[in-house]
Amino acid sequence: MPAPGGEGSGLASLRRVAVMPLARHVVVLAVVLFAALPLMHRGSMVSADEGAVLSQIWILEHRGGWGAENPAAAIDPSGEWFGIDIVESADGRYFPYAKHPLYPVLALGAFRVAGLPAVVALSTLGTLAAAVLTALLARRVRPGSDVVALWVAGLVSPLFFDGYWVIAHSLGAAGAALAVWSAIRWFEGSAAIRCWPPIVLGVVAAVMLRSEGALFAVALGVGGMAVAAATRRVRASAPAIVAVLAGGLAYVVDSRWHAAIVGGNGLKAFVIRDERSGWLAGRWSGAYATLLRPHLLAPTALGMTWFGIAIVTVVVAYLVRTRGAAVGRTVRWASLVVMIVAPATLLLRPAPVPGLLVAFPLLGAGLVLATGRWLRAPGPLALAVTGAAFVAAVLATQYAVGGSMEWGGRFFHLALPLLIPLVLDSLAEAGARLDARTARAAALGLAIPAMVLVVIAVGSTIRLQTVTADLVDTIHRVSRSTVPGDAAATGSPAGSTAAPVVVVNMEAVGRFSWRTVLDTRHLRVVDSGDLARVADRLHQAGVTQFTFASAHDHARDLGRLGGYTPAPGRTETVGVWRIYVMNAVSTAG
Numbered sequence: 001m002p003a004p005g006g007e008g009s010g011l012a013s014l015r016r017v018a019v020m021p022l023a024r025h026v027v028v029l030a031v032v033l034f035a036a037l038p039l040m041h042r043g044s045m046v047s048a049d050e051g052a053v054l055s056q057i058w059i060l061e062h063r064g065g066w067g068a069e070n071p072a073a074a075i076d077p078s079g080e081w082f083g084i085d086i087v088e089s090a091d092g093r094y095f096p097y098a099k100h101p102l103y104p105v106l107a108l109g110a111f112r113v114a115g116l117p118a119v120v121a122l123s124t125l126g127t128l129a130a131a132v133l134t135a136l137l138a139r140r141v142r143p144g145s146d147v148v149a150l151w152v153a154g155l156v157s158p159l160f161f162d163g164y165w166v167i168a169h170s171l172g173a174a175g176a177a178l179a180v181w182s183a184i185r186w187f188e189g190s191a192a193i194r195c196w197p198p199i200v201l202g203v204v205a206a207v208m209l210r211s212e213g214a215l216f217a218v219a220l221g222v223g224g225m226a227v228a229a230a231t232r233r234v235r236a237s238a239p240a241i242v243a244v245l246a247g248g249l250a251y252v253v254d255s256r257w258h259a260a261i262v263g264g265n266g267l268k269a270f271v272i273r274d275e276r277s278g279w280l281a282g283r284w285s286g287a288y289a290t291l292l293r294p295h296l297l298a299p300t301a302l303g304m305t306w307f308g309i310a311i312v313t314v315v316v317a318y319l320v321r322t323r324g325a326a327v328g329r330t331v332r333w334a335s336l337v338v339m340i341v342a343p344a345t346l347l348l349r350p351a352p353v354p355g356l357l358v359a360f361p362l363l364g365a366g367l368v369l370a371t372g373r374w375l376r377a378p379g380p381l382a383l384a385v386t387g388a389a390f391v392a393a394v395l396a397t398q399y400a401v402g403g404s405m406e407w408g409g410r411f412f413h414l415a416l417p418l419l420i421p422l423v424l425d426s427l428a429e430a431g432a433r434l435d436a437r438t439a440r441a442a443a444l445g446l447a448i449p450a451m452v453l454v455v456i457a458v459g460s461t462i463r464l465q466t467v468t469a470d471l472v473d474t475i476h477r478v479s480r481s482t483v484p485g486d487a488a489a490t491g492s493p494a495g496s497t498a499a500p501v502v503v504v505n506m507e508a509v510g511r512f513s514w515r516t517v518l519d520t521r522h523l524r525v526v527d528s529g530d531l532a533r534v535a536d537r538l539h540q541a542g543v544t545q546f547t548f549a550s551a552h553d554h555a556r557d558l559g560r561l562g563g564y565t566p567a568p569g570r571t572e573t574v575g576v577w578r579i580y581v582m583n584a585v586s587t588a589g
Contacts, residue, residue: 025147026132029154033124033163040164040461041120044469044512046352047405048085050166051511055084056097057108057119058514066101066261067093071499072521075537081530083502083510083522090263096511098261099268100254102208103168119166126170127154127163130417133177138421140184140379145424153420156450157360158408161457168209169413175205176216177417180386183220183239187227187378192238199239200246206414207250215393216386216414217247223386227378236378282400289402290394290409293355302348302456303358309338309449310358317365320430320442328438335445342449350459354402356409359453362446366423369430374422387418407457471574472513475502475549478572478579479520485544485584501546503534503582505557509549528553531560539563544584554578 045051059068069092070079079089088095097104110118131154138149153159162170179202186195203220206213224240255268294310295303316334319327353359374380394411403410427446431439479500486498501521504510510517510524525534538546546564550557558566563585570581 020147022135022146022150025150026128026135029131029150030128033128033154033160034121036458037117037120037124037164040458041117042462042465042469043116044465044472046165046461046464046468047167048508048511049405051508051514052084052086052097053104053107053166054116054119054514055511055517056095056104057111059096059518060104060108061111063518065093066098067091067095068518069093071518072501072523075501075521075534075541075543076523081523081525081534083513083517083520083524085507085511085524088262095262098258100168100208100210101257101261102254103171107166120164123165123167123170124163126168126172126174127159129174130154130159130170130177133174133181134417134420136181137177137184137379137383137417138424140181140188141383141421142425142428145421145428149421149424152362152424152450153417156362156454157416157420158356158410158413159416160454161407161461162410162413164461167410169410172206172210172213172216173414173417175202175209175213176220176414178202179206179216179220179243180223180382180418183224183243184379184382186239187224187231187236187382195239196242199242203243203246204250207247208254210414212390212394212397212411212414214247214251215397216390217243217250219386219389219393220244221247222389223382223384226385227382230375230381231378283395285400286398286402287395289354289400290398290406290411291356292358293402294353294358296352296354296405300348300351302345302351303353305341305345305348306353306358306453307355309342310355310361310364312338313361313446313449314357314364314368316442316445317368317430320434321369324433325435325438328435331434331438331445332441335441338445339448342452346452346455346459350456350463352405352407352460352464353453353456354406354409356412359408361449362427363419363423365446366419366426369426370422371426371429373425373429380422380425383418383422387415387422390415390418407460467575468512471509471549471577472516474572474574474577474579475504475509475513475547476516478570478581479547481570482545482547482581484521484546486542501538501543502549503531503546503561504549504551505531505553506549506551528557528560531557532562535561535563539584544586546582548580548582550578550580551576 060066070076070082076082079094082094084094084096088098106122107119110122131150134153135146135150138145159170159173162173179199182195182198182202186192203217206216221240221244224243225237228234228237228240252267258268259265294307312334316331319330357364374384391412398411431442434442479502482500484498484501499519499521501523503523503525505525505528507524507526510522513522523534525531548561558580561582564582565585567581567583572579
């Protein structure tokens, strides 16, 4: 018998943990996710899209309505340089995030309870709920896989990343998972009265929180009809009909609510925007961006290494699928290489991994190993067809640039609770075809990279939030030190000082500065050719001093601000950024 505390005792302890009831694992996962919240979100943000939501709830809280006036209207009456990027406007008011009003309303409620941490906690709760529902779905695909599915969904899938930013991906994924789980229960004979309400709730949540939620409702309808056709039971089509009707109703309500805020009375058109290279070319570009792209901008050693790991994982999975135990030696060596290389990437600077198959190698391996097992029972069939239909719909409609700043193809995340149970089933079936030694090596070759990616996700989140916070704080501090010199803004109390003027040449800064952007006259001038016009407007308004934040082409853009020059000794640097105090030439120095 192994000595107490020895290897045997350690393995026995792990086994006892593994066989704990699912409910206990849920509690442990909840503790892990919420304990990580202060580390993962420290008052700043990773994506400018978060800033759109936060700007909207700030306006709701401090302006008494959905829209905000342009604080720089005297300089920019048309609003072409309005400080917050990608806003809707109507009657002189600007709306940063009114396209899905439900989410800002929920976020505002959380904000009033406990500030920004409570808003982020909504996303964390969404990840936990999505993980629990993934586990319940896994039970219906492969009994006994629920605990593994819980931890894969909640900790090593991109849903973990979603739990710490102010975008409703995790909440939408939870809604999608609830709807599919309830539909499968209906397929398998549960009473309709117990199944259709959660289907409606889940679909409505997905549609009203995420744009791709409408695609999910249609995909679930396709999945339900596939089950009805396969089982030749008319009753099996009922969940599909309920899902599509609920999705359509939610889309109408969402559109009407949006129209009531920004004006108009029509339905929102579900269209592809910013297509500059043709539809087909945009599909290829978007697919690469969201499925395979290993880095955001310029190639990085981190991104290329993980792209290589993803390729190795898929190739080995294909060999196992086609040759089985005959490639045991290859599997063991490949697993060893991956187990060495993956942790070594922790020595590199952490950065987001945008491509889904690169950020989540388990998914690629499981899909390659897929067999006809998924088509033989209503539950797996519904998951497979719904997931495939949703992914195809996203590929057909997403932006050519994908999700821009993202971790693991964010537009696909509503399908992750559906795909993870299927992937785990494929991996388990493949492992059963290998000898015990090879199966253990393969499991470690998948598990270790997965955990390393969690660490990288944490590190990249912290780094990006730190950089963003430093930039925003520096711009705010420098702008507060300036004296614009012109008269107070229209509508200000008599004798009050005019708000500082801030000019930036990168679009996202206004969103990052959600707390302060409307307290300054923030001009977002992305086109360098417009800077001369901006300078003329500032001269006409009598502005003698302002802040210029430049992300690139510093000398060129400074030269286009005619009549102004940097104040000596008052330029600050944050990474690639230069933050200048600009003086009118007559007052320079």
